[in-house]
Amino acid sequence: MKKTSMIAWMPMEGWIVLYLVLYLPNAMITKLITSEADIGLGRPLTGLETLPASLTISLVLTYLFIWLSGWYRDANTVQFAGRQIPMPTRYTFLSGLGTALILFTVPLSFTIKDVSIPFMQLLMRGDILIIAPFVDFIFGRKVRWWSWVALVMVLGAMAITLVDRGGLRLPPIAIVTIVLYTLGYFIRLMVMTKTAKNGDPALVRRYFVEEKIVALPLAIAALAVLAASGIGGGDNQLQWGFIDVWTSDAMWPIFWIGLTLTVISVVAIIILLDPRENAYCVPLERAASLVAGVGAAALLAWFFGLTAPRPAELVGAGILVGAIVLLSVAPRMAARRPVIAARAETS
Numbered sequence: 001m002k003k004t005s006m007i008a009w010m011p012m013e014g015w016i017v018l019y020l021v022l023y024l025p026n027a028m029i030t031k032l033i034t035s036e037a038d039i040g041l042g043r044p045l046t047g048l049e050t051l052p053a054s055l056t057i058s059l060v061l062t063y064l065f066i067w068l069s070g071w072y073r074d075a076n077t078v079q080f081a082g083r084q085i086p087m088p089t090r091y092t093f094l095s096g097l098g099t100a101l102i103l104f105t106v107p108l109s110f111t112i113k114d115v116s117i118p119f120m121q122l123l124m125r126g127d128i129l130i131i132a133p134f135v136d137f138i139f140g141r142k143v144r145w146w147s148w149v150a151l152v153m154v155l156g157a158m159a160i161t162l163v164d165r166g167g168l169r170l171p172p173i174a175i176v177t178i179v180l181y182t183l184g185y186f187i188r189l190m191v192m193t194k195t196a197k198n199g200d201p202a203l204v205r206r207y208f209v210e211e212k213i214v215a216l217p218l219a220i221a222a223l224a225v226l227a228a229s230g231i232g233g234g235d236n237q238l239q240w241g242f243i244d245v246w247t248s249d250a251m252w253p254i255f256w257i258g259l260t261l262t263v264i265s266v267v268a269i270i271i272l273l274d275p276r277e278n279a280y281c282v283p284l285e286r287a288a289s290l291v292a293g294v295g296a297a298a299l300l301a302w303f304f305g306l307t308a309p310r311p312a313e314l315v316g317a318g319i320l321v322g323a324i325v326l327l328s329v330a331p332r333m334a335a336r337r338p339v340i341a342a343r344a345e346t347s
Contacts, residue, residue: 009031012274013328016288019267023292026260028300029253035306039249042157047112050254051104052241057258058265059216065262066209070310074202075209088210095191095207096214101184103219105177116297117239119161120174122316125286126158126188132282135189146330147279150323154283157290164312189278192342200273208269276331284327287320 035046066072075086086306088096109120129151134142170178188211196207227238245251270276271285294309294317301308309317 002307005179012271012284013292015171015267016284016324016328019264019271019285020288020292020295022260022264022267023289024295024299026257026264027293027296029257031296031300031306032304033250033253035300036304037161038242041248045250046237048223048237049241049245050250050257052220052227052238053245053251053254054222054261055103055216055223057255058261059220061259061262062212062216062265064220066212067308067320070210071205074205075213076206084260086209086213088118088214089195090320091191091195092207092210093214095188095211096218098187098191099211099215099217100222101180102188103186103215104223105181109174109181110173112177113172115174116309116313119313120177122158122161122290122313123170124181125177125290127178128185128286129154129283131182131186132189133277133279135193136187136277136279139189139193141193141277143277143279144334146326146329146334147283149330150287150327151279153319153323153326154287154290156321160312160319161310161316189272189282192273193278196273197278203264204269204273207273208266212265212271252267280327280331283323287324290320291317 030050033050034047037043038045072086076089076092077084078087079085105124109124112120117235133147133151136143192207196203222243223238227236244253268285272281274281294313297307297313298311300306
């Protein structure tokens, strides 16, 4: 029986809207529990205190999804104790390393003191937009005019925000977060383009399974090593995040962070592995997350009194919405022109 791909369920615009809708509560909950005082601790949680539980929950839910969806059947396997066990190739293992970097830098970007969600997202996503066409060039993929225009629009939104803030002036933790995030995404895009970006639904499922069985355990293991070494901070933040969090009042919101993170990872892989060029797919996915970040900041300001987005950040969000519209409309208009011309010749 022929398998039905998740990609065939709806057009790209539908996946972008779903991505945005999922990212919005993820960013809001993460920022909220790291901004308001926890009842047990008497202070807001730190990113290092939320990461172990949220990633562990995401690991369990991701593995459950892989099993229940049957996606594991498309993965490379090895035989162990009479059973076929999914096993990454050398390329998907490398991609898993890159994804592990992304997994713990994204939540940390929501929690850096005195740095807004939209500003961090603009910086992190902007770096990815720059490397996306570079990866296309490496693999000889054509970049169409609408991808270039969308790329310039998103970079323009970044420039507006940077000028408004008077430059980069970031704390060291923010700079490290951006560098690690960019490195992780560069590795990931290289592997995606080489191994799975050809429109084959089976390769999408295979890539997702093989990457995630490496990335999630590796990210959690790295946090565990930090916790055991004491590098997690004087307050033993990582130790609290691995042990005490499970009986704290913060467990329920952290569960929702892990749940949304899991579903976002599925939707993101469908968007990024679309067979079109990286310079098309990456701006779409990045713009959606940026708009969600601005929306999260605005909602948190309205309902919880947190810092509101700056006017320049709202202008940047408007530009990003325009980029999404362009990437949705322009390819369809281009596809219609030959049909219209053919009809004109036969009429």
